[in-house]
Amino acid sequence: MRTLALSRVYPLIEPGPVVLLTTAHRGRANVMAMSWHTMVDFEPPLLACVVSDANFSFRALRATGECVIAIPARRLAAAVVRVGNVSGRKLDKFAASGLTPVPASRVAAPLVAECFANLECRVKDTSLVRRFDLFVPEVLKAWIDPAQKNPKTLHHRGFGRFVVDGPTIEVKSRKP
Amino acid sequence: MRTLALSRVYPLIEPGPVVLLTTAHRGRANVMAMSWHTMVDFEPPLLACVVSDANFSFRALRATGECVIAIPARRLAAAVVRVGNVSGRKLDKFAASGLTPVPASRVAAPLVAECFANLECRVKDTSLVRRFDLFVPEVLKAWIDPAQKNPKTLHHRGFGRFVVDGPTIEVKSRKP
Numbered sequence: 542m543r544t545l546a547l548s549r550v551y552p553l554i555e556p557g558p559v560v561l562l563t564t565a566h567r568g569r570a571n572v573m574a575m576s577w578h579t580m581v582d583f584e585p586p587l588l589a590c591v592v593s594d595a596n597f598s599f600r601a602l603r604a605t606g607e608c609v610i611a612i613p614a615r616r617l618a619a620a621v622v623r624v625g626n627v628s629g630r631k632l633d634k635f636a637a638s639g640l641t642p643v644p645a646s647r648v649a650a651p652l653v654a655e656c657f658a659n660l661e662c663r664v665k666d667t668s669l670v671r672r673f674d675l676f677v678p679e680v681l682k683a684w685i686d687p688a689q690k691n692p693k694t695l696h697h698r699g700f701g702r703f704v705v706d707g708p709t710i711e712v713k714s715r716k717p
Numbered sequence: 718m719r720t721l722a723l724s725r726v727y728p729l730i731e732p733g734p735v736v737l738l739t740t741a742h743r744g745r746a747n748v749m750a751m752s753w754h755t756m757v758d759f760e761p762p763l764l765a766c767v768v769s770d771a772n773f774s775f776r777a778l779r780a781t782g783e784c785v786i787a788i789p790a791r792r793l794a795a796a797v798v799r800v801g802n803v804s805g806r807k808l809d810k811f812a813a814s815g816l817t818p819v820p821a822s823r824v825a826a827p828l829v830a831e832c833f834a835n836l837e838c839r840v841k842d843t844s845l846v847r848r849f850d851l852f853v854p855e856v857l858k859a860w861i862d863p864a865q866k867n868p869k870t871l872h873h874r875g876f877g878r879f880v881v882d883g884p885t886i887e888v889k890s891r892k893p
Contacts, residue, residue, distance in 0.1 A: 701888040
């Protein structure tokens, strides 16, 4: 993986791919699947995401304020669903899913080796956590895997159904 | 258009399509393009969305607390970009884009006739508007156009580039 300029992060998140969110807390790494996220600002890249307080990751995210948001391509669909169907409360989900945690540089939460992009994040605002489980992570450092060319991302439709990226179309536009 | 149960709203928004946001304020309807949104809760459906205070729609949304979120299919890509490239400050963007405003039932903001889904919304929380331009709209009523079968949505990659929905894949899952 090589580093990616922070200004290049928003086109990764803006189209709405399912992502993985990793945490590390009390010596344990965990990973969950997430589709409830949006960009909030371009640079430094800010996101908002919803992590339910019913999820084991909620406690780690709230306690540490750190996470990695990793973007899987189509070939990881089965691992995404495995990660999304079990809790890390009693299980090592990395081992169970076959995904490989790799040390990050700015946060304790691990990168996911198999994902084509990894975003190291620190939570910047927690004022809507209590009411809506909504966190605002800032991307501190971004990684891209140059070996994965034009990865097709997954868009979650519920109950294991995903729309895969189709063709890209272009309409002349002046705006980002 | 026919009404859609509120429990069926989240699979429309969760995959991250570009949407149109309409407002009505001081006798003027307006429409903008938006990709910075996420689900926040299933039912009643709650969303979070970012509407920059540089947008003309920001003032209308903050003043009225009402909007419609309309989802365009692929054939509306050119209209989406037209709407995204100009401000409603001096222009009737419905007339300029060829989109047709239709009265909604619960809010003053209009539905968009050409969109396959329309969500009438009232803003439920504004506590992050000042810091991040982030609104939390609740969906009060949802509409679907049964004449548009399996619409392909658009996912914005920046500067007029969109990924169009490709094939749907399914992996056995126990969870929504």
